[in-house]
Amino acid sequence: GAGVSQSPSNKVTEKGKDVELRCDPISGHTALYWYRQRLGQGLEFLIYFQGNSAPDKSGLPSDRFSAERTGESVSTLTIQRTQQEDSAVYLCASSLGQGRQTQYFGPGTRLLVL
Amino acid sequence: GQQLNQSPQSMFIQEGEDVSMNCTSSSIFNTWLWYKQDPGEGPVLLIALYKAGELTSNGRLTAQFGITRKDSFLNISASIPSDVGIYFCAGLGNSGGSNYKLTFGKGTLLTVNP
Numbered sequence: 388g389a390g391v392s393q394s395p396s397n398k399v400t401e402k403g404k405d406v407e408l409r410c411d412p413i414s415g416h417t418a419l420y421w422y423r424q425r426l427g428q429g430l431e432f433l434i435y436f437q438g439n440s441a442p443d444k445s446g447l448p449s450d451r452f453s454a455e456r457t458g459e460s461v462s463t464l465t466i467q468r469t470q471q472e473d474s475a476v477y478l479c480a481s482s483l484g485q486g487r488q489t490q491y492f493g494p495g496t497r498l499l500v501l
Numbered sequence: 502g503q504q505l506n507q508s509p510q511s512m513f514i515q516e517g518e519d520v521s522m523n524c525t526s527s528s529i530f531n532t533w534l535w536y537k538q539d540p541g542e543g544p545v546l547l548i549a550l551y552k553a554g555e556l557t558s559n560g561r562l563t564a565q566f567g568i569t570r571k572d573s574f575l576n577i578s579a580s581i582p583s584d585v586g587i588y589f590c591a592g593l594g595n596s597g598g599s600n601y602k603l604t605f606g607k608g609t610l611l612t613v614n615p
Contacts, residue, residue, distance in 0.1 A: 391543070418601065429504055429589055429605030430544070443599070478543050482601075490603065492543025 389413065391493035393479050399499045400469055408464045408496045412481030419462050420490060421454055424476040433477075436462060437484075469500045507590050507606025514580055515614050522588060522609045523574040530592030533566050533573040534603070538587045547588075548575070580613050587611070 392411045400406050412419050417438045422430040432446040436456040447453070451469075456462040466473055476495040482488040507524045514520055524533070532551055536544035548559050550566035550573060557564055563576045577584055590606040 420601070420603075422603075427607070429507075429591075429607045430603065432602045432604070435599075435601055437601070443602070446602070480543070489546050489549070492545070494541065494543050
């Protein structure tokens with residue numbers, strides 16, 4: 388069966404440009420998460436979507452970061468006016484629900500801001 | 502944001518040796534998880550622990566949820582070359598926190614020499 392997919396796999400951009408990262412969760416999963424993984428670090432929580440509830444945006448590092456989700460499907464993470472410190476792997480995960488439900492991760496998008 | 506203290510940072514071992522890694526936290530978690538991440542991939546769940554003192558095995562992997570709920574360890578017995586990768590601990594549902602926001606350690610890079 389299809390797992391979580393993310394696109395693009397890699398993105399190189401210039402400082403100041405906007406980027407959009409896409410996540411396709413596992414079909415039927417109501418919960419969707421975005422994490423950021425800097426080089427040599429663990430994953431940092433960014434944002435959480437659960438069904439039609441208001442998302443938990445508490446992990447977004449600045450107002451240049453935003454994310455949307457259409458119903459219980461695709462999500463996009465947008466970074467405006469990218470900075471070099473935004474360079475990282477952005478990972479998306481989905482789960483059947485919250486709490487003890489296993490979060491299944493996508494392969495990530497490797498973002499490099501020059 | 503909060504991170505778990507994971508050690509060691511890296512390990513170089515010979516095939517067939519046993520491995521042990523651990524995580525500690527200053528706050529209590531209700532669930533401890535261990536993930537493995539291969540290059541270019543997202544983390545994959547290895548073991549989930551839901552109860553203080555719980556000892557759980559998954560093949561050659563054994564993990565324990567510390568009795569204080571502030572620590573966990575992962576053991577890998579009789580290592581093989583495909584055990585190579587980065588191992589992450591993660592906590593869920595800490596006091597005052599959510600039951601969906603994973604908090605990760607910085608990872609243990611395991612290298613197995615055949």
